[in-house]
Amino acid sequence: MRVDGRQSNETRPITIVRNYIKHAEGSVLISVGDTKVICTATVEDKVPPFLRNSGTGWITAEYGMLPRSTGTRNQRESSRGKVGGRTMEIQRLIGRSLRAVVDLKALGEKTLWLDCDVIQADGGTRTASITGAFVALADALNEQVKKGSLQQLPITDFLAAVSVGIVGDQPVLDLNYEEDSKAKVDMNIVMTGAGRFVELQGTGEEATFSGDELNQMLSLGKVGTEKWIALQKEVLGAEIANRIAQSAMQNA
């Protein structure tokens, strides 16, 4: 039994509200338990210098936390004058993950900016960001298809992320902040709709883990990402979901 009464293979309640910010091309408010993240997708008609005249697009992400998203106030990175190591690690992870399910050639010379801003944190902010950003991205790209800027949706599969870990001696799924603080091992798993890995980041926190423990965590990760991809399909609606499913089949 876990601190909040969940089974070890149970995720927290999750909701995804689409079109949350009126100005953005795609935007969601994703809540996973008490973790709440605003994810927006912005389409820009140019690419970074290393891709100019390559015909290829780019996806980049930025991540932030409001000062009181956390139990004690954390200083703004803008006041400190620099982006911290944890933030950089997370935003690089989000960008890389989403690039794995978008056909950048088909996107053409556009950049997608994914902004994930945590307004309330209770563990799993990076995995919530990836899961929410996928929906914002799908909306933004679908909009491009509708207005004729893209011929078809360049998304090759669904994508969700979940955290797993070992708390006490128990592998558990979707850790909240209290569990995360006590976990010996912490692993973030990013998976596609087809059940393939995109990212796997497992860390012993002043601890180590065995091959068996790894396998148990991977199984839990599969359970979690499958569940959240099911919600993404529901939220996006049959039309968009089917287009992505077709695209995934062609890519399989």
Next chain:
Amino acid sequence: MRVDGRQSNETRPITIVRNYIKHAEGSVLISVGDTKVICTATVEDKVPPFLRNSGTGWITAEYGMLPRSTGTRNQRESSRGKVGGRTMEIQRLIGRSLRAVVDLKALGEKTLWLDCDVIQADGGTRTASITGAFVALADALNEQVKKGSLQQLPITDFLAAVSVGIVGDQPVLDLNYEEDSKAKVDMNIVMTGAGRFVELQGTGEEATFSGDELNQMLSLGKVGTEKWIALQKEVLGAEIANRIAQSAMQNA
């Protein structure tokens, strides 16, 4: 008739949701038309160096905008590595305004951090920030009274802010973004429940204004702040509102 059909002396619809972020000592989501700001209040048991051992408290504010709170994405100040001039001006204004209605001596050696983060912008973000931050601050200080850290609420009056301006030749109240872009004069007015001025910042945008125009704008400002203070009272509830009212009478 204004672009959104309002009368010149009419404000946009406003809502204030209390306790919006679970971790903060006080927090609101304030919406003024399509402008949405999360305001949190944090109580810290120390003061900046210049007040140490003075027995006096301090109130400071920080302001931010999410990258897609605006029509085109604006770069994060954390990535740029510095806080811009506009942000500094606004956060200094918010802090100064709220210090005017708190008895810092009675607060004792505590610092109140007010964080105002715009999640969606449509004009008037600084005045919405002040109006919302007042409620977050009242909640945070009331909590201190309840738990015995303060003997009584050190708030000396209500406080709200509103923008006024001259669009075309017409003085108008509570400008939205479209009006703001076209305004010749832009003025922010911060007033107390007793109708006294706390701040007055009027700016001709490559234009000037006469004494008459100033007076018309001041009248509109009074209408707007009175209306919003009425909402603050309603939202905070009779108990807190009465305490502030009593305090205001003692200070009159």
Next chain:
Amino acid sequence: MRVDGRQSNETRPITIVRNYIKHAEGSVLISVGDTKVICTATVEDKVPPFLRNSGTGWITAEYGMLPRSTGTRNQRESSRGKVGGRTMEIQRLIGRSLRAVVDLKALGEKTLWLDCDVIQADGGTRTASITGAFVALADALNEQVKKGSLQQLPITDFLAAVSVGIVGDQPVLDLNYEEDSKAKVDMNIVMTGAGRFVELQGTGEEATFSGDELNQMLSLGKVGTEKWIALQKEVLGAEIANRIAQSAMQNA
């Protein structure tokens, strides 16, 4: 009676020395009491990106204080590696104020840089900066007319700024540092030769002010700016003063 023996509606002695720095297109040393500011105007034949190919010019200002312009040494902003909030607020104010009396269309695609560097501070450095910068700007633009880079002086009116405030219960004009430190209310007023407002920034320093007090301060501000504009006319000489006066009449 004030600390330095002045009447409440009396300004400090003021002098403006033109052509103070040999390299600058316009330059003055302005002294208001013990406050001394070097103001230079630089003409640059390009505009910031947002104005390129618009046919319109720009005016921007920067403000600085020498480390020992003040009673205790203040650290250089270059060593701190960033420009502080107060500096940003002031330089934005100076730039905005001067843009209000220059016809930027007539200026064409040029940028005017106004640098205001305080070499000795005793209150009112921002208002002295504006008042001095106007003369430096007039000289720099007049030079452009003389050398044929501009067809006529694109200045639409005179401009001066003065501080007013409430010290004790007394509204007073042109506060020195000692008065400023004790003032309950501090207001900066920027006015044109025609007596129109350009900027109005009134701040209760942990205090508030009534409509009556506001009116008294506005009257003092009118006295002060009129007096200083009279000096600007005298210092610039009949020829330039007349050109500006004509321009002001055409714009009235």
Next chain:
Amino acid sequence: MRVDGRQSNETRPITIVRNYIKHAEGSVLISVGDTKVICTATVEDKVPPFLRNSGTGWITAEYGMLPRSTGTRNQRESSRGKVGGRTMEIQRLIGRSLRAVVDLKALGEKTLWLDCDVIQADGGTRTASITGAFVALADALNEQVKKGSLQQLPITDFLAAVSVGIVGDQPVLDLNYEEDSKAKVDMNIVMTGAGRFVELQGTGEEATFSGDELNQMLSLGKVGTEKWIALQKEVLGAEIANRIAQSAMQNA
């Protein structure tokens, strides 16, 4: 057959030179193929603020690349004025990895700084850094034991890291730069002498990977880290190696 003629499960030649820098408490030059990294360990008799008076020590790492360690010159992070995201990610990884095999309680209130500076890069700089830093750390801590600052060596096991990946469709071990540039999947594995995982970071580079591919990469990683730990034992010599082995048995 790989570009340099290696088998898929073969590592590049590796050498570790101890006591490479005379000033450091521990220091090595590690060469893995053409990748060369100087790793130094510094012992400092204080801990970061969050550990003061906890009786517990800390290990932190910093990573850098000389400008011409790479094929084209890369700009110094000191000139750019900030540490980049990749550098932060790597130095956080190195620090975390080494903390997993040191008993920080037994270390007491000391900080170990591990500096890993790449003087020539040809792929696998982060795994070479971890593998080399372990030896520098062992030397620095052993020195503390010899001079009586520590009662016994607080190292709980050996530690090495290796990269694996999928190039073409082939899982391969210890990728050089040319292979790394073409790899679809890139994984860094940090393992202990007992064969337990410390870190696992697998990334599809605009690609994904299956559970089978993961297992093949994990097997290669085991081969590589075992081989390098064997070298660490040889290089450190029987005395130190035995102490760590004993410690590892006690911790098993």
Next chain:
Amino acid sequence: MRVDGRQSNETRPITIVRNYIKHAEGSVLISVGDTKVICTATVEDKVPPFLRNSGTGWITAEYGMLPRSTGTRNQRESSRGKVGGRTMEIQRLIGRSLRAVVDLKALGEKTLWLDCDVIQADGGTRTASITGAFVALADALNEQVKKGSLQQLPITDFLAAVSVGIVGDQPVLDLNYEEDSKAKVDMNIVMTGAGRFVELQGTGEEATFSGDELNQMLSLGKVGTEKWIALQKEVLGAEIANRIAQSAMQNA
């Protein structure tokens, strides 16, 4: 004959105005030809960390140029967010030079800040800064003697600096900006009243120089510094000058 009609061994006209800034403990405006520098000396009752509890004082200098001290506007170092290499080199030189003629032990645990701000530049700003800063420092230290904070003036000799160089094939003294731009060799010489060297910095600007040329430049440097030290004595007055002279004799 030089561009401004001087002989090769002739300096430009020089004036030193004492007590130029009312707030500073010592301050001068030094003019050397068209080069004008405000030098202030600030006395602070503490020392940098490396001298705490050593009983020894410190002297440090900062140097700046107003944006329009030069022919084309130079960007403020505060806006650029960092102090440039040339500025650092100069301020390190000024500090080192003055430390050579002050008995830091006798100064006790105080820091002297010397701020040299160029308001108009025409070559030789660093040597004018040193020559002027010496007078500001003498005034500030003399003030400390008068008010009893120091028992005697801890200055061991006079100090002045001058530039020499080779223009065409001609060694010349005290180069103005035009000469400096064309010089093949540029040398700054800092000397004491006793004719001893404190600093010697000679630089071939994409050129080299012989031992003979060096000797000719050193002779010119002696002429220049002697002349300026004579002025320092005159400006400081007999009383202070005699105290320094006595001190110099004791130190000889």
Next chain:
Amino acid sequence: MRVDGRQSNETRPITIVRNYIKHAEGSVLISVGDTKVICTATVEDKVPPFLRNSGTGWITAEYGMLPRSTGTRNQRESSRGKVGGRTMEIQRLIGRSLRAVVDLKALGEKTLWLDCDVIQADGGTRTASITGAFVALADALNEQVKKGSLQQLPITDFLAAVSVGIVGDQPVLDLNYEEDSKAKVDMNIVMTGAGRFVELQGTGEEATFSGDELNQMLSLGKVGTEKWIALQKEVLGAEIANRIAQSAMQNA
């Protein structure tokens, strides 16, 4: 007799290893006693903005120290977010020195980057950097000649640098760290193969020096640079050495 048994006019053992870093166009490891510096030369086919379309090339240098090149760990300049004054002074010196022996016109619009990174420091790092960088530069430029990018070697003479100083009352050559810490005077001398000065930087460390002492130091400097230039010739080999010698004769 000196601390390490050397005569006053004796340098430490010196070695120069060419082609030390495989990626760089030129690279050496230079060891002078226990001081070890990696110098690389990078050729870039563009020039800084101020030289564009001038037909002229540029040489610039950067200098760094690894954190544990010194007895106590020094913080990375990248973590501090800025390049310190000492670093800037040194890298400006290295760049200037090498520009004096390269015909920048003949180089054409290319930039040579010289990176000097100290991996172990024991005094004289800047002079070792210059002496080593000359060899790296010669190799890089010779390579350009070989591949036809340059018609002939644009080097006008050999170049080496050495430190001299006064320790106790004794002028000495090539100070190690221990001597340097105790020296009253410290001078860096950069000379060409023809015995001409390129740079001369002498500094009294809270001390002064006479003309006689200067002459003794200059003589020692000549001994040292001659010796090191002899080594440069030997290391570069007859072919390159002869080309430079011819070039030097033409330029004499």
